Amino acid sequence: xxxxxxxxxxxxxxxxxxxxxxxxDFDVSGFGTAGFALSDKSYHYQRFIDxxxxxxxxxxxxxxxxxxxxxxxGATVQGKLAPSTASDRRWxxxxxxxxxSWRPTDEWLVRAGKLRLPFMLNTENADVxxxxxxxxxxxxxxxxxxxxxxxxxxxxxxxxxxxIDWTLEGYTGRTEGHxxxxxxxxRDGGNSPGxxxxxxxxxSSGLVLTARTIDDVFRIGMHEVEVARVGTKTGTDIIRDPVxxxxxFAPGGVDKLIIPVxxxxxxxxxxxxxxxxxxxxxxxxxxxxxxxSRWGAYVAxxxxxxxxxxxxxxxRMKSTDAALxxxxxxxxxxxxxxxxxxxPSQKLLAxxxxxxxxxxxxxxxxxxxxxxxxxxxEWSHVRTGVASGLVDAPKGGxxxxxxxxxxxxxxxxxx
Amino acid sequence: xxxxxLPLGCLLLAGSALANEELVIVSSNGMPRIDWPxxxxxxxxxxxxxxxxxxxxxxxxxxxxxxxxxxxxxxxxTEEQYTGYWLVRRYVGKGAPPQEFATVDEMLRQLAITPGxxxxxxxxxxxxxxxxxxxxGGK
Numbered sequence: 171x172x173x174x175x176x177x178x179x180x181x182x183x184x185x186x187x188x189x190x191x192x193x194x195d196f197d198v199s200g201f202g203t204a205g206f207a208l209s210d211k212s213y214h215y216q217r218f219i220d221x222x223x224x225x226x227x228x229x230x231x232x233x234x235x236x237x238x239x240x241x242x243x244g245a246t247v248q249g250k251l252a253p254s255t256a257s258d259r260r261w262x263x264x265x266x267x268x269x270x271s272w273r274p275t276d277e278w279l280v281r282a283g284k285l286r287l288p289f290m291l292n293t294e295n296a297d298v299x300x301x302x303x304x305x306x307x308x309x310x311x312x313x314x315x316x317x318x319x320x321x322x323x324x325x326x327x328x329x330x331x332x333x334i335d336w337t338l339e340g341y342t343g344r345t346e347g348h349x350x351x352x353x354x355x356x357r358d359g360g361n362s363p364g365x366x367x368x369x370x371x372x373x374s375s376g377l378v379l380t381a382r383t384i385d386d387v388f389r390i391g392m393h394e395v396e397v398a399r400v401g402t403k404t405g406t407d408i409i410r411d412p413v414x415x416x417x418x419f420a421p422g423g424v425d426k427l428i429i430p431v432x433x434x435x436x437x438x439x440x441x442x443x444x445x446x447x448x449x450x451x452x453x454x455x456x457x458x459x460x461x462x463s464r465w466g467a468y469v470a471x472x473x474x475x476x477x478x479x480x481x482x483x484x485x486r487m488k489s490t491d492a493a494l495x496x497x498x499x500x501x502x503x504x505x506x507x508x509x510x511x512x513x514p515s516q517k518l519l520a521x522x523x524x525x526x527x528x529x530x531x532x533x534x535x536x537x538x539x540x541x542x543x544x545x546x547x548e549w550s551h552v553r554t555g556v557a558s559g560l561v562d563a564p565k566g567g568x569x570x571x572x573x574x575x576x577x578x579x580x581x582x583x584x585x
Numbered sequence: 586x587x588x589x590x591l592p593l594g595c596l597l598l599a600g601s602a603l604a605n606e607e608l609v610i611v612s613s614n615g616m617p618r619i620d621w622p623x624x625x626x627x628x629x630x631x632x633x634x635x636x637x638x639x640x641x642x643x644x645x646x647x648x649x650x651x652x653x654x655x656x657x658x659x660x661x662x663t664e665e666q667y668t669g670y671w672l673v674r675r676y677v678g679k680g681a682p683p684q685e686f687a688t689v690d691e692m693l694r695q696l697a698i699t700p701g702x703x704x705x706x707x708x709x710x711x712x713x714x715x716x717x718x719x720x721x722g723g724k
Contacts (some may be wrong), residue, residue, distance in 0.1 A: 582670060
């Protein structure tokens with residue numbers, strides 16, 4: 171939060187002290203999505219979606235100010251009101267962006283402050299639903315980045331070509347965040363099912379190469395993320411006590427986890443105005459939550475017919491086989507007799523592994539109501555494999571072998 | 586998508602009151618003549634200078650027939666494509682679209698007092714002594 175205040179102060183100071191204050195271009199815009207999603211299951215999917223329906227999963231409102239001090243210096247501030255990333259019960263007002271930018275030449279761009287990272291093709295504009303046709307970006311891929319925002323520095327160099335512009339962007343920064351867990355029997359710090367949010371500090375650095383033509387985008391990126399628990403070590407493994415047969419955290423731990431993330435994506439306009447989009451990402455997390463080590467990918471086809479853009483996509487993500495097997499062993503460790511008292515803790519440990527094994531097929535359409543607004547409708551069918559951390563498993567059950575249908579309707583706008 | 590090679594020879598159009606009038610691109614100062622790719626990059630925010638000088642593109646408001654002609658026949662994009670392009674560009678933190686004006690007169694007034702400003706207008710509205718940096722054929 172202190173960093174956010176610093177960013178706000180920095181922007182305020184720049185605005186105030188710029189000599190040619192009267193020449194500053196000040197451009198304010200707003201954006202939002204009112205989105206309703208409903209499933210055919212009583213348990214929550216993606217934190218909020220259940221058979222009662224919710225506005226919490228997809229709704230978001232924000233304001234952005236773009237300031238141009240000179241042709242070389244500018245600043246951008248974006249604030250948003252959205253469901254909290256630290257609680258399932260409230261909405262938070264946060265700053266997504268608060269950076270100053272310096273463009274010394276057409277080819278170089280330096281940005282400092284709070285930045286949205288260039289992970290997937292739509293990560294930077296993910297909050298602005300009017301900029302893409304999907305009712306919801308495929309979470310099998312878009313949930314992989316450990317953080318999308320940092321306070322830091324980004325430097326990019328662009329090579330302008332006749333048909334293709336190449337941009338190489340390097341960034342580094344830090345932020346504070348939370349990892350969400352859900353315990354289906356008990357949770358960390360409570361004897362009832364529910365979610366909890368582990369406070370973490372994150373340092374992320376990366377290098378991303380993007381090629382753009384007037385119609386197509388290609389991107390490849392490699393990132394290294396350091397994650398540390400606030401004020402304590404992080405557990406690295408869950409082991410089975412050879413005497414009691416009970417799973418527990420291994421002693422010790424590490425100060426920080428080093429997490430590599432790789433991503434690859436393309437959005438290409440084919441003949442007959444058909445667009446194909448595909449992205450792949452992978453991450454390796456050597457911790458007790460080894461299920462977070464996974465790959466995710468999707469392929470999507472869309473075609474614009476006037477104001478309508480129907481689309482279909484198939485997405486898949488899967489934890490490593492070792493993580494899924496580990497989850498199965500812990501989840502299946504049902505104790506009897508006096509040791510039965512440990513059964514809820516075995517489910518809790520299985521939940522902490524965070525296995526990710528699911529696929530989604532989605533069929534939807536967007537309708538461009540005005541140049542800056544989209545109405546979207548989508549049906550998606552989700553099938554989980556061994557288990558999925560995106561499903562809040564019901565008490566007494568688990569998130570594996572589930573089939574659910576999700577119906578989404580949203581209106582996204584900018585002004 | 587309109588082919589990027591089409592615009593150079595297609596600035597004479599039919600369909601509106603200004604249909605047969607040539608569009609010219611003017612700048613407020615001693616900016617050198619530019620070619621079509623440079624003009625396209627300028628109006629899409631990919632460059633912010635021309636010949637080492639800061640350049641500030643001006644636009645008319647969406648719906649203006651002169652803007653429509655300019656976008657479709659010079660930039661090579663429909664209004665929808667151009668608006669959509671800037672919508673994404675703004676929200677990936679790469680800046681705001683060019684400043685917009687309600688009329689050519691308003692745009693010309695601002696052009697006169699903004700160093701590096703670049704604007705398009707029908708040739709009949711060309712002020713005397715204006716610095717024309719691009720016109721039909723790009724020569």
